[in-house]
Amino acid sequence: MSLSMSKRRAWLLAVAAGGLAVVGCGSSGSTVGVTPTSVTFGTHQPLTGPAAPGYSEIAPASIAFFKYVNAHGGVWGRKINLIVKNDEYNPTQTVNVVHQLVLQEKVFGIFEGLGTPTHTKVVGFLNSEKVPDLFVASGCPCWDNGAEHPYTFGWQPNYTIEGKILGQYIAQHFAGKKVGVLYQNDDFGNGGLAGIRDEVPSKDIVATQPYEPGTTTLAAQITAIKSAGAEVLVDFTVPIYTAIGQLTAFTLGYTPQLVVSSVGIDPTTVAALLKTISKGKASGTALIEGAITTNYLPSSTETSNPWIALFRRIHSEYDPGTPFDGNTVYGMATAYTLVQALKAAGKNLTREAIVKAVEEGGKSWSGPGLVPFRYTKTQHGGYGGAEIGRVEGGKIVLSGKPLLTEPTAGTPITPYTGSQPAPPTGGVPSE
Amino acid sequence: MRALARVGAVRAAVVVLLAALAFGAVSSLVGEYRDLQLADGAYYFAALIGLSVLIGFGGKISLGHGAFMAVGAYAVALLVADEHWPLVGALAAATAVSALVGAVLGAAASRLQGPYLAGVTLTLAVALPQIGNRFPETLGGENGLVIDPPAPPSFLGSSFPPQRYLAWIAGLGALAALFFIYNMTRSGAGRALRAVRDDEVAAALCGCHVGRTQTVAFVLSAACAGLGGGLATVVLQLAQPGAFPLELSLRIFAAAVIGGVGSLWGAFWAAALLVLLPNWSHDIAQSLSLSGNVAANLPLAIYGVMLIVAMLLWPGGIQAGLRQLSGLLKRAYSSRHSVTQSNPAK
Numbered sequence: 001m002s003l004s005m006s007k008r009r010a011w012l013l014a015v016a017a018g019g020l021a022v023v024g025c026g027s028s029g030s031t032v033g034v035t036p037t038s039v040t041f042g043t044h045q046p047l048t049g050p051a052a053p054g055y056s057e058i059a060p061a062s063i064a065f066f067k068y069v070n071a072h073g074g075v076w077g078r079k080i081n082l083i084v085k086n087d088e089y090n091p092t093q094t095v096n097v098v099h100q101l102v103l104q105e106k107v108f109g110i111f112e113g114l115g116t117p118t119h120t121k122v123v124g125f126l127n128s129e130k131v132p133d134l135f136v137a138s139g140c141p142c143w144d145n146g147a148e149h150p151y152t153f154g155w156q157p158n159y160t161i162e163g164k165i166l167g168q169y170i171a172q173h174f175a176g177k178k179v180g181v182l183y184q185n186d187d188f189g190n191g192g193l194a195g196i197r198d199e200v201p202s203k204d205i206v207a208t209q210p211y212e213p214g215t216t217t218l219a220a221q222i223t224a225i226k227s228a229g230a231e232v233l234v235d236f237t238v239p240i241y242t243a244i245g246q247l248t249a250f251t252l253g254y255t256p257q258l259v260v261s262s263v264g265i266d267p268t269t270v271a272a273l274l275k276t277i278s279k280g281k282a283s284g285t286a287l288i289e290g291a292i293t294t295n296y297l298p299s300s301t302e303t304s305n306p307w308i309a310l311f312r313r314i315h316s317e318y319d320p321g322t323p324f325d326g327n328t329v330y331g332m333a334t335a336y337t338l339v340q341a342l343k344a345a346g347k348n349l350t351r352e353a354i355v356k357a358v359e360e361g362g363k364s365w366s367g368p369g370l371v372p373f374r375y376t377k378t379q380h381g382g383y384g385g386a387e388i389g390r391v392e393g394g395k396i397v398l399s400g401k402p403l404l405t406e407p408t409a410g411t412p413i414t415p416y417t418g419s420q421p422a423p424p425t426g427g428v429p430s431e
Numbered sequence: 432m433r434a435l436a437r438v439g440a441v442r443a444a445v446v447v448l449l450a451a452l453a454f455g456a457v458s459s460l461v462g463e464y465r466d467l468q469l470a471d472g473a474y475y476f477a478a479l480i481g482l483s484v485l486i487g488f489g490g491k492i493s494l495g496h497g498a499f500m501a502v503g504a505y506a507v508a509l510l511v512a513d514e515h516w517p518l519v520g521a522l523a524a525a526t527a528v529s530a531l532v533g534a535v536l537g538a539a540a541s542r543l544q545g546p547y548l549a550g551v552t553l554t555l556a557v558a559l560p561q562i563g564n565r566f567p568e569t570l571g572g573e574n575g576l577v578i579d580p581p582a583p584p585s586f587l588g589s590s591f592p593p594q595r596y597l598a599w600i601a602g603l604g605a606l607a608a609l610f611f612i613y614n615m616t617r618s619g620a621g622r623a624l625r626a627v628r629d630d631e632v633a634a635a636l637c638g639c640h641v642g643r644t645q646t647v648a649f650v651l652s653a654a655c656a657g658l659g660g661g662l663a664t665v666v667l668q669l670a671q672p673g674a675f676p677l678e679l680s681l682r683i684f685a686a687a688v689i690g691g692v693g694s695l696w697g698a699f700w701a702a703a704l705l706v707l708l709p710n711w712s713h714d715i716a717q718s719l720s721l722s723g724n725v726a727a728n729l730p731l732a733i734y735g736v737m738l739i740v741a742m743l744l745w746p747g748g749i750q751a752g753l754r755q756l757s758g759l760l761k762r763a764y765s766s767r768h769s770v771t772q773s774n775p776a777k
Binding site: 047048049088090091092093095096099104120121125128185186212213215 | 567674
């Protein structure tokens with residue numbers, strides 16, 4: 001095969017390369033991704049891969065809520081579109097799909113991009129391109145920095161806030177017991193661990209074991225925690241590693257009191273994972289029964305809650321065929337907040353306007369959340385607290401009052417005295 | 432002899448210059464996203480010409496080129512993020528480090544044939560990227576290593592799109608690989624490679640050192656892949672195990688064969704395929720509303736089908752197919768031409 005390349009072929013090269021380069025047309029409107037009748041967001045979600053079980057339901061739930069709002073006239077006459085790209089919870093894919101969403105699909109903003117290891121790789125890009133990065137689906141403390149990342153907003157409680165609330169519960173209810181922590185080796189796990197360390201006396205923390213997302217076994221970590229004599233096991237894990245961890249503990253005959261971050265305990269999701277991983281041997285939620293967790297949203301099984309009733313109604317109309325669980329509630333609740341933000345940004349929607357709307361108004365928005373948001377110009381971290389819950393018979397039963405705190409070490413944890421308002425008539429936010 | 436070499440180098444320089452002009456022109460015409468795709472294509476191209484030399488000239492196969500890319504990628508990330516090396520130095524070092532890894536493996540590879548060599552390189556592709564997870568303190572684990580985006584120099588103007596700058600960096604890297612490989616394949620070393628590929632015994636009788644020649648092919652190929660991986664780190668500003676799964680190695684191999692091995696144009700088609708196919712397959716999956724699990728595996732399935740089709744119709748890949756086609760057209764044209772010329776004589 002000859003390798004000679006004459007001038008003529010070089011021309012061919014230029015023509016071929018030119019042929020590949022079909023220039024994408026930009027919209028002629030003033031703001032990217034916005035027309036008088038529509039606004040388009042993009043998101044990166046794990047539709048396949050280790051984080052997909054459970055989490056892959058979130059974006060469809062958000063889309064269902066948007067369809068519901070669109071059917072009721074949209075926001076300022078605009079229909080909300082959401083383009084979902086699969087990043088497989090693989091940071092390299094996240095970079096690729098977010099580039100594509102922003103530069104090719106020309107979205108107005110990124111909405112509920114999921115994951116800490118994934119989204120940390122695109123925050124710099126989104127902020128340098130001045131793209132609103134709203135309500136990241138991760139409680140990493142790293143979003144909580146309006147000075148450095150003015151366009152990025154978290155939504156769920158900062159993991160350190162959650163860790164502190166769980167830590168206080170451990171210090172109060174399991175005082176003097178030895179504590180072992182299993183955590184994802186990134187800002188998610190480290191943020192949660194920081195909160196635990198803030199509340200639990202350091203002499204009681206006998207083992208801290210990190211794992212890398214993507215691994216298929218936790219045998220080494222669970223064995224180390226067991227042999228350190230931990231009587232309380234705290235998990236800062238995504239659902240699949242909660243399941244793997246509990247199965248490993250079960251085969252080792254290790255039955256500590258389980259405490260799990262809200263991220264990794266949705267009972268429907270974990271039960272399905274336990275069944276799949278154990279090839280049907282473990283059924284139901286027996287392995288996570290009694291686990292302590294937190295929630296900042298009403299529990300999906302609380303049918304009497306008017307928010308859950310609203311979300312169930314929308315789910316059965318626009319997203320039937322998928323289970324209704326904590327992920328569904330999550331997806332709809334974030335979508336609700338986005339609609340609030342779009343309302344507050346006004347008819348003349350710009351990227352700056354929506355950022356300003358969240359910074360100035362977000363703190364006072366009421367919705368499905370049990371506690372208020374913390375949004376200010378510098379604080380971009382989402383909900384300011386959570387309520388303790390317990391897994392009982394496959395459901396998360398919340399108890400006590402929602403608790404509020406700040407992520408900084410040493411700040412007190414105080415009960416929230418406000419109550420959750422009922423959803424507006426019609427279910428579309430009016431403010 | 433020396434004059435001949437100089438003529439060869441001049442020809443390579445002209446080729447590279449023309450390619451650079453074409454690349455620069457295209458990147459200036461297209462939008463930001465296409466610029467990023469050009470950057471992707473460029474780093475794939477660097478890795479692919481290495482593989483093309485190995486398969487097409489060396490007669491050896493490697494299913495582990497993703498691993499060499501990972502070596503280059505992590506080298507650049509470590510040198511730029513921790514040691515604050517300039518990009519050029521880091522990329523050169525990444526190329527050298529992967530060449531070193533290639534030399535070790537190449538020494539073993541020169542003793543192995545066919546499926547055994549495939550097995551060894553496959554193991555490398557599976558195992559090597561996991562080293563990042565083994566040493567999370569230095570290599571960042573699954574979270575990976577992040578570098579700052581390279582800022583376009585001020586003389587390009589403040590409105591110069593950063594994506595185009597990335598495309599230019601990756602393009603220059605790819606052109607450097609092109610220049611080197613173009614020259615090499617026309618040198619004594621290139622002829623020795625082909626001689627060894629075609630008949631080891633005959634080549635040895637002519638004075639070629641078979642083992643050494645094959646090791647050299649492996650080293651060159653690994654160096655190109657390392658450069659490609661290093662460029663990938665610059666483009667993505669990230670080196671992470673998820674960027675170098677086994678699937679990447681298989682994808683590169685399949686694309687190289689479909690494009691046409693042993694030809695620089697083949698590497699060009701292969702790079703275009705690697706960049707464009709994932710988007711096409713995404714569109715196909717969406718228009719057929721396939722489920723997530725099917726959609727995620729669709730690109731690999733398409734490579735498989737294309738590989739089978741290419742092997743049946745055009746065993747030489749896209750490049751050989753195009754050459755056949757142009758030959759047919761030329762013949763058709765010249766025969767018609769001769770007919771029209773002969774007409775007035777009648």
